[in-house]
Amino acid sequence: MPLAARSDDDLILLARGGVDLAFDTLVRRYQAAVLRVAARYVGTPALAPDVAQNAFLEIYRALPRYQPLGRFNAYLYRVVLNQCRMAYRSARIEAQALGRIADEAAQGTGAEVEGSLGSSGDVDRAVAGLSEKLRSAIMLRYIAELDYAEIAETLDIPVGTAKRRVFDALKVLHDRMVSS
Amino acid sequence: MNGRPRPEVSTESLAAYLEGEATLSETAKIEAALAERPETRRRLQQLREIRQGLGRPIPALEGIDLVPALRRAVAAPPASARRSRRPPLWGAILGAGALAGLGALALWPRQAEFDAKGGAASHEDTRWAGLQAYRVGRSEQPEPLVDHLASGDGLLFSYTNIGPRPFDFLMIFGVDAQGEVRWFFPSYERLGTDPTSIAIKKGEAEVALGEVIRHEVPAGPLAIHALFTRRPLHVLEVEAAVRRSARDSPLSSSFDDCADQRVVARVDP
Numbered sequence: 001m002p003l004a005a006r007s008d009d010d011l012i013l014l015a016r017g018g019v020d021l022a023f024d025t026l027v028r029r030y031q032a033a034v035l036r037v038a039a040r041y042v043g044t045p046a047l048a049p050d051v052a053q054n055a056f057l058e059i060y061r062a063l064p065r066y067q068p069l070g071r072f073n074a075y076l077y078r079v080v081l082n083q084c085r086m087a088y089r090s091a092r093i094e095a096q097a098l099g100r101i102a103d104e105a106a107q108g109t110g111a112e113v114e115g116s117l118g119s120s121g122d123v124d125r126a127v128a129g130l131s132e133k134l135r136s137a138i139m140l141r142y143i144a145e146l147d148y149a150e151i152a153e154t155l156d157i158p159v160g161t162a163k164r165r166v167f168d169a170l171k172v173l174h175d176r177m178v179s180s
Numbered sequence: 181m182n183g184r185p186r187p188e189v190s191t192e193s194l195a196a197y198l199e200g201e202a203t204l205s206e207t208a209k210i211e212a213a214l215a216e217r218p219e220t221r222r223r224l225q226q227l228r229e230i231r232q233g234l235g236r237p238i239p240a241l242e243g244i245d246l247v248p249a250l251r252r253a254v255a256a257p258p259a260s261a262r263r264s265r266r267p268p269l270w271g272a273i274l275g276a277g278a279l280a281g282l283g284a285l286a287l288w289p290r291q292a293e294f295d296a297k298g299g300a301a302s303h304e305d306t307r308w309a310g311l312q313a314y315r316v317g318r319s320e321q322p323e324p325l326v327d328h329l330a331s332g333d334g335l336l337f338s339y340t341n342i343g344p345r346p347f348d349f350l351m352i353f354g355v356d357a358q359g360e361v362r363w364f365f366p367s368y369e370r371l372g373t374d375p376t377s378i379a380i381k382k383g384e385a386e387v388a389l390g391e392v393i394r395h396e397v398p399a400g401p402l403a404i405h406a407l408f409t410r411r412p413l414h415v416l417e418v419e420a421a422v423r424r425s426a427r428d429s430p431l432s433s434s435f436d437d438c439a440d441q442r443v444v445a446r447v448d449p
Contacts, residue, residue, distance in 0.1 A: 018391030123233040142234040170195035
């Protein structure tokens, strides 16, 4: 069976057994989504490759401890969100030190009420103003494309709470984008 | 219709509806509102656009491949490398083509001097457990290890573990001309650790262990052991058994219910 057709857990076990190409395959399977989650979470594409690389590196180093229970998705994004949080805080501290924090996120620069919403710039500015909890939930739902059970497992919350956070996040984004 | 305006539908409810998560009663209420209220329809459309905007690709990130950078990041050798020195994980020589070709190479008819001994395991068990060894020279293409290898050559292995009572664990190590143990599987890279045998697949033949491993081995005979067992062994207990045994002799008498497959080759200077 070609590596690309193998399950995530199979690839992890093969990588653990020394099949280096298996981990490459796993990285390439998820890197596009991970990069987008990182960019939208941190608020700038420039930091996304470092965040994503650190996340995959952490997973690689933890290969011997991985439990193959068919939940790699949740595990991956737990690691990714942790890396995102660290990068986000560092970026904010650095920006504050440079005295150039603009409150763009809180103010938003959304589109016209009657016009089309959802251009990348509008969304990024609105997402930056979300709380960490809402931002994580909506990243997992619409960029990582996890289902609610996977979101719940990733964030270690009940499924109902996961749904509520996604709906709340959509409302906050909507309100910010149409009211600005 | 009783002529009274329907209550406003909240944006959270619309979001739930958009996600297919609204209850039946909510759905009925929302669809009625959508039929009657342009404002509700507009809000639903705006939520759709936000959702699409979130999932939209980011041009600056298109085409980025993290694998080369990750390979470099893991390339640093362990700080306290001991006997075994492995190449960077992804810097290993084995490419896709080489891996694909491994199955064919494993059918090579001749190996270096080959010896199979079983401890308490029956001959029936041991005959189904086997090791295939390959040398990886400058051409970076694996070749069956026939009778010699160069000092700097990498080694690549696959194992077979079939038959009525396949084994559970495997260790692969070499004993060089100076009696030094060179570990291949498990990796033994840090003092103060005592790794155990690797778990292996049962009922499968020619399972590739895809990591090319290089040791600086002195010239002379190199006895490569594949020690198949029912329980995981520790590196240190096996090294102790090697020291107790006569040079090049099988280890099967040291452990219960095991098979010690040996490949003996000569290392050229």
